[in-house]
Amino acid sequence: MPQVTLTVNGRQHTVDVEGRTLLVELLREKLGLTGTHVGCDTSQCGACVVHVNGESVKSCTMLALQADGDSVTTIEGLAAADGTLHPMQEMFREHHALQCGFCTPGMVMTAIDLVNAHPSGLTEKEIREGLEGNLCRCTGYHNIVKAIAAAHPLMHAKAAE
Amino acid sequence: MGFEGIGASVRRREDVRFLSGKGNYTDDINRPGQLYAFIVRADRPHARIDGIDTAEAEKAPGVVRVFTGADMAAENLGGLPCGWQIHNQDGSPMAEPPHPVLAVGKVRHVGDPVAVVIAETRQEAKNAAELIEIRYTDLPAVASLTDAVAAGAPEVHDGVAGNICYDWVIGDKATVDAVFAKADRVVKLELTNNRLIPNAMEPRAAIGDFDTSSGDFTLYTTSQNPHVIRLLMGAFVLHIPENKLRVVAPDVGGGFGSKIYHYAEEAIVTWAAGKVRRPVKWTAERSESFMSDAHGRDHVSTAEMALDKEGHFLGLRITTLANMGAYLSTFAPCVPTYLYATLLAGVYKTPVIYCNVKAVFTNTVPVDAYRGAGRPEATYLLERLVDVIAHDTGIDKVELRRKNFIPADAFPYQTPVALQYDSGDYQTTLKVALANADWNGFEARRAEAKARGKLRGIGISTYLEACGIAPSAVVGSLGARAGLYEVANIRVHPTGSVTVFTGTHSHGQGHETTLAQLVVDQLGVPLSQVEVVHGDTAKIPFGMGTYGSRSLAVGGSAMVKAMDKIIAKGKKIAAHLMEASVQDIEFKDGSFRVAGTDKAKALHEISLAAYVPHNYPIEELEPGLDETAFYDPKNFTFPGGCHIAEVEIDPETGVVEMVNFTAVDDVGRVVNPMIVEGQVQGGVAQGIGQALLESALYDPHGQLLSGSYMDYTMPRANDIPAMSVATENTMCTHNPLGSKGCGEVGAIGSPPAVINAVVDALKDHGVRHLDMPATAPKLWSIIQAAQPRLAAE
Ligand code: FES
Ligand code: FES
Numbered sequence: 001m002p003q004v005t006l007t008v009n010g011r012q013h014t015v016d017v018e019g020r021t022l023l024v025e026l027l028r029e030k031l032g033l034t035g036t037h038v039g040c041d042t043s044q045c046g047a048c049v050v051h052v053n054g055e056s057v058k059s060c061t062m063l064a065l066q067a068d069g070d071s072v073t074t075i076e077g078l079a080a081a082d083g084t085l086h087p088m089q090e091m092f093r094e095h096h097a098l099q100c101g102f103c104t105p106g107m108v109m110t111a112i113d114l115v116n117a118h119p120s121g122l123t124e125k126e127i128r129e130g131l132e133g134n135l136c137r138c139t140g141y142h143n144i145v146k147a148i149a150a151a152h153p154l155m156h157a158k159a160a161e
Numbered sequence: 162m163g164f165e166g167i168g169a170s171v172r173r174r175e176d177v178r179f180l181s182g183k184g185n186y187t188d189d190i191n192r193p194g195q196l197y198a199f200i201v202r203a204d205r206p207h208a209r210i211d212g213i214d215t216a217e218a219e220k221a222p223g224v225v226r227v228f229t230g231a232d233m234a235a236e237n238l239g240g241l242p243c244g245w246q247i248h249n250q251d252g253s254p255m256a257e258p259p260h261p262v263l264a265v266g267k268v269r270h271v272g273d274p275v276a277v278v279i280a281e282t283r284q285e286a287k288n289a290a291e292l293i294e295i296r297y298t299d300l301p302a303v304a305s306l307t308d309a310v311a312a313g314a315p316e317v318h319d320g321v322a323g324n325i326c327y328d329w330v331i332g333d334k335a336t337v338d339a340v341f342a343k344a345d346r347v348v349k350l351e352l353t354n355n356r357l358i359p360n361a362m363e364p365r366a367a368i369g370d371f372d373t374s375s376g377d378f379t380l381y382t383t384s385q386n387p388h389v390i391r392l393l394m395g396a397f398v399l400h401i402p403e404n405k406l407r408v409v410a411p412d413v414g415g416g417f418g419s420k421i422y423h424y425a426e427e428a429i430v431t432w433a434a435g436k437v438r439r440p441v442k443w444t445a446e447r448s449e450s451f452m453s454d455a456h457g458r459d460h461v462s463t464a465e466m467a468l469d470k471e472g473h474f475l476g477l478r479i480t481t482l483a484n485m486g487a488y489l490s491t492f493a494p495c496v497p498t499y500l501y502a503t504l505l506a507g508v509y510k511t512p513v514i515y516c517n518v519k520a521v522f523t524n525t526v527p528v529d530a531y532r533g534a535g536r537p538e539a540t541y542l543l544e545r546l547v548d549v550i551a552h553d554t555g556i557d558k559v560e561l562r563r564k565n566f567i568p569a570d571a572f573p574y575q576t577p578v579a580l581q582y583d584s585g586d587y588q589t590t591l592k593v594a595l596a597n598a599d600w601n602g603f604e605a606r607r608a609e610a611k612a613r614g615k616l617r618g619i620g621i622s623t624y625l626e627a628c629g630i631a632p633s634a635v636v637g638s639l640g641a642r643a644g645l646y647e648v649a650n651i652r653v654h655p656t657g658s659v660t661v662f663t664g665t666h667s668h669g670q671g672h673e674t675t676l677a678q679l680v681v682d683q684l685g686v687p688l689s690q691v692e693v694v695h696g697d698t699a700k701i702p703f704g705m706g707t708y709g710s711r712s713l714a715v716g717g718s719a720m721v722k723a724m725d726k727i728i729a730k731g732k733k734i735a736a737h738l739m740e741a742s743v744q745d746i747e748f749k750d751g752s753f754r755v756a757g758t759d760k761a762k763a764l765h766e767i768s769l770a771a772y773v774p775h776n777y778p779i780e781e782l783e784p785g786l787d788e789t790a791f792y793d794p795k796n797f798t799f800p801g802g803c804h805i806a807e808v809e810i811d812p813e814t815g816v817v818e819m820v821n822f823t824a825v826d827d828v829g830r831v832v833n834p835m836i837v838e839g840q841v842q843g844g845v846a847q848g849i850g851q852a853l854l855e856s857a858l859y860d861p862h863g864q865l866l867s868g869s870y871m872d873y874t875m876p877r878a879n880d881i882p883a884m885s886v887a888t889e890n891t892m893c894t895h896n897p898l899g900s901k902g903c904g905e906v907g908a909i910g911s912p913p914a915v916i917n918a919v920v921d922a923l924k925d926h927g928v929r930h931l932d933m934p935a936t937a938p939k940l941w942s943i944i945q946a947a948q949p950r951l952a953a954e
Contacts, residue, residue, distance in 0.1 A: 020284075035183065036182070037363070039363065040447040040869075041447045041448055042870050074182060075182035076183075078181075079181055093180060096838075096839045098179055100362070100414045100669030101184050102363040102414025102415060103362045103414075132877060132879065137847070137875070138362070139842060139843050140842035142842045142883060143839060
């Protein structure tokens with residue numbers, strides 16, 4: 001069976017996988033990182049979004065083998081070691097941007113990449129367009145948009161420190 | 162600690178778990194030695210099963226067993242039960258054909274489960290499933306309501322003539338006909354309520370576990386009501402007594418009704434786990450969800466209103482065809498009857514109403530309650546009809562509503578369709594919504610949009626719903642085979658912290674926060690010392706779960722009753738400890754106090770005495786401070802309000818942009834305003850989805866055309882506007898909290914507001930009505946067709 005070596009949330013793993021194993025399957029089933037979710041089979045819901053080398057990727061569309069040598073961050077890897085939430089996590093909580101929580105890991109990972117990619121600011125429209133690949137059935141998006149807008153200055157202030 | 166009681170927008174306690182990836186959803190659970198189930202489903206809408214050959218599949222790598230309907234039938238297992246019996250207008254009971262767990266003899270819809278492969282891995286189960294050969298003889302099929310009731314239509318079930326499940330009426334036809342005969346004017350509208358697929362983001366999943374030493378079964382499942390599943394599956398399908406069956410509904414990723422029902426897969430994995438003596442897990446792929454989760458809505462109706470010269474509503478006459486799909490899902494029969502026709506008075510004082518509902522079998526996925534369940538259908542019909550009356554009579558649409566409203570001083574108000582409303586103030590919600598939406602400034606916005614080449618429209622809906630489901634005796638008399646009370650167990654621990662065991666279930670609603678706020682309010686315990694437990698039949702008492710916006714109004718009321726008992730007992734203990742009479746003990750802010758003195762004992766001192774009863778009135782009082790209460794509501798609750806939508810249509814493309822949405826709802830007492838706003842926003846988004854985007858489509862022969870996110874348009878962030886959400890509350894008069902419920906109002910009130918806005922935008926294009934969803938191609942065609950006429954004018 002082929003092997004893949006990758007770093008997930010700062011820890012290196014070498015795992016046996018089948019050629020067709022998806023990255024999301026490796027994370028959920030081999031590494032027990034069940035925070036990353038699967039909401040569809042057509043790459044459209046975004047529940048599975050993780051960061052690969054810092055950029056958001058739908059982990060249901062990537063083979064585990066393709067992540068060889070990569071650095072992956074999942075929702076479990078966002079908070080600081082002492083449990084302090086990432087500003088995006090904090091703003092999701094503050095603005096009630098989650099209900100059932102199922103879309104949330106993917107939303108948060110997408111949102112962080114979106115904010116990182118727009119250091120000078122994001123309009124409401126840009127946020128909504130940036131969430132194009134993420135479905136939420138619970139919130140109506142209103143509070144997700146608010147949370148992302150609120151996290152933007154916090155994240156960039158932090159980056160400037 | 163800041164203010165954490167009733168009325169505080171406390172941030173949710175469940176959020177850190179969900180935001181850190183620590184949620185525990187069913188598919189996140191894995192049991193030692195677990196196998197995987199793959200379900201082979203019918204790929205055709207209607208066929209006789211001539212044979213199933215599983216020999217090759219059984220030999221495939223990793224396969225442990227393959228089961229078919231014959232294996233289940235051989236053990237005399239029951240079919241999936243229906244929880245509600247409706248009677249026909251002639252008094253006979255509805256047709257209730259069997260619903261086998263795995264198909265026997267025939268398949269009746271695309272997605273009908275036929276066989277299950279149990280294998281070591283998901284992939285092996287799936288691979289082996291391909292090796293199963295099913296020989297079918299195709300039968301003619303029907304998918305649409307009108308086809309199913311046409312003369313000579315193929316029969317979905319042998320012996321169910323004309324595919325009619327029931328033919329039900331409410332109201333007296335002769336009385337209503339007489340009113341119509343004398344009316345100054347009759348306005349008629351034919352409309353459909355489009356079929357929807359709920360699409361909770363978490364696909365359904367189930368794990369059956371069998372303890373080979375004790376013979377106990379455990380089912381982990383994506384359910385809104387674990388006790389209901391235990392009862393239905395244990396008593397009716399698998400014949401497992403309650404003491405041997407535990408059902409756990411852990412974190413559940415949205416439900417919206419679709420996770421109320423007892424589904425075949427739950428019975429399959431539980432039964433199969435016993436057969437193979439190992440845990441069996443099944444997780445739906447999204448394409449399976451589309452063809453196996455109960456769908457929603459799907460009505461075709463004709464509505465007529467009789468009017469006097471001034472536009473007063475004199476009588477309403479309706480006929481509705483409601484799609485049941487191929488089998489009766491758990492609560493399906495009550496949706497187009499007691500959750501629909503009883504709502505047809507709405508906020509209006511229409512004196513007489515008659516409604517005939519024919520529920521119809523078709524070769525489609527079963528249809529059951531989806532967020533709002535019957536009430537969105539009633540509201541859409543009424544609020545479209547009112548706008549069409551305004552259109553036909555020239556009466557202003559706001560004025561027409563105002564003059565027909567039930568006035569605020571008319572409560573309690575008995576409608577002609579069985580319900581008695583306890584409270585409401587429709588003029589106020591309307592007034593505030595008009596102000597919040599700047600209704601009067603609209604024409605200027607329309608003109609400005611026109612200058613930009615856009616067609617702008619505004620639409621209003623003044624709606625009412627009935628929730629807080631439901632008084633057991635009432636629903637029993639209407640055909641429910643269940644009681645609909647709720648239960649709470651309040652356990653005050655020795656040092657004064659509290660655990661709440663509730664029969665309700667949270668799958669996004671935030672009960673771990675709001676229900677804890679009730680304890681803060683009533684017992685004066687800080688939030689950090691309150692825990693809410695739900696979703697496990699081994700822990701919680703027998704409660705009915707969460708749907709019909711009942712958790713706070715019914716489940717919260719049960720908590721209030723249980724806490725009343727805690728306080729009553731605590732007073733007796735306090736009286737003993739402080740040598741006072743019970744009548745002199747007051748309980749306030751977490752302390753028992755002897756009235757008029759500074760003698761007091763905190764709750765934790767009382768609870769310690771209760772569990773360490775050394776100095777204790779042990780002759781009269783049992784030790785412990787742990788009380789359970791069941792609360793059976795006295796009536797439904799009646800949230801209502803006003804939704805206003807504003808849209809812009811691009812005439813070049815037909816694309817609708819939602820530019821504003823305003824909601825002003827009366828939901829009774831609000832425990833957590835932040836959560837209420839979130840519930841309304843989410844419901845409105847689903848309503849906008851129904852109005853503009855979503856449609857479950859079948860071809861005429863029963864193939865599901867919208868079977869994935871490529872074909873079924875889910876609302877995305879860009880389709881939904883920023884919303885203005887507010888409440889203007891009157892209190893529910895018959896439950897101790899005054900709360901009415903907020904989970905469904907968004908999805909109930911919003912669709913007609915959106916369609917009314919779209920029709921308003923197209924008013925120069927000769928549009929009187931159009932059916933949902935108002936998709937771009939549909940609107941583009943309407944706009945194109947009107948061009949020559951508009952050019953000529
Ligand atoms: S699981 Fe839906 S996009 Fe990956
Ligand atoms: S919070 Fe439930 S799907 Fe987004």
